[in-house]
Structure formats: C-alpha cells, structure tokens
Amino acid sequence: MSDASRGASDTMRRCLMRRLPRLIMPTGLNRRSDKALASHPTPCADA
Known part of the structure; x- marks a missing residue:
C-alpha cells in the first residue's frame, strides 16, 4: 500500500467517524422514537 492511498x-x-x-443517532429521530416508545405501552396496557 502506498503512502498516498494510506493517507486517503x-x-x-x-470523515466516517x-x-x-x-x-446512527439523529436528534430529531431520537426524540420521535422516545415519544413513540413511551406511547405504545399505554394503549396496550389499557386494552
């Protein structure tokens, strides 16, 4: 492997890091999923 390709x-x-x-963790999606996860058990528990 050449130095140039190693540097690239x-x-x-x-950049990936x-x-x-x-x-993986977009703030908007995290907030929405938290609300969704919190609201799911209540209808199931009532039913």
Whole structure:
C-alpha cells in the first residue's frame, strides 16, 4: 500500500467517524422514537 492511498483511507475513516454518530443517532429521530416508545405501552396496557 502506498503512502498516498494510506493517507486517503485515513481521511475517509475520519470523515466516517464524524458522520456515523449523526447517522446512527439523529436528534430529531431520537426524540420521535422516545415519544413513540413511551406511547405504545399505554394503549396496550389499557386494552
């Protein structure tokens, strides 16, 4: 592996590490899923 390709893979890895948390845990989706998860048990418990 050449130094140039190694450097490119390092930069790509850094970019991915920065983007991954946003892809896995977007704040808007987390808030919505929390509300959805909290509201599901109540209708089930009433039924």
